[in-house]
Amino acid sequence: KAGVTQTPRYLIKTRGQQVTLSCSPISGHRSVSWYQQTPGQGLQFLFEYFSETQRNKGNFPGRFSGRQFSNSRSEMNVSTLELGDSALYLCASSLVWAGEQFFGPGTRLTVL
């Protein structure tokens, strides 16, 4: 069974631009969560989607948004990029909540 895939793996943007990251969960998994990982802040929860509905959201500004499609694939969007948005963005999928989360390899976003 294929694992969680994230595209692109690396991305370089400049301040003020916007970016869209994509995540394809493991087949059959309906829950997709997004995290931001930085050396200073560690792993922080962004949001979780289940059956196209955002069920929970972390403490991030409205510039961070996401959505989930009917095939459970998910995208997250960051608008008006800031230098502090440079991070590794991880996506994780699970069959049920509080079950094991399977992580993707992440997308490394660099904002110049």
Add this chain to the structure above:
Amino acid sequence: AQTVTQSQPEMSVQEAETVTLSCTYDTSESDYYLFWYKQPPSRQMILVIRQEAYKQQNATENRFSVNFQKAAKSFSLKISDSQLGDAAMYFCAYGNNNNDMRFGAGTRLTVKP
């Protein structure tokens, strides 16, 4: 709000020895889940072990076991017979039924041959 604290930024262990990584958490909820995740240098995060708060028995997965002290809100990970492949960042995580997941800052484990 739930918080997860890992007080050991770095730990090292000799190959074949045992090491314990500490984790404490703060919550007012009675129903929750605790996890230890491993993130090797390749960056793919994988689940090491999982504990449901309602279970009194400590979870065990081969060389990995936890010491879950619910009253003390402590959830330590013991790695026995450490191997070179155990070298990684280890994250303690808390999850609840509101679909929220909180991670500790991580402990970098070095295994010395």
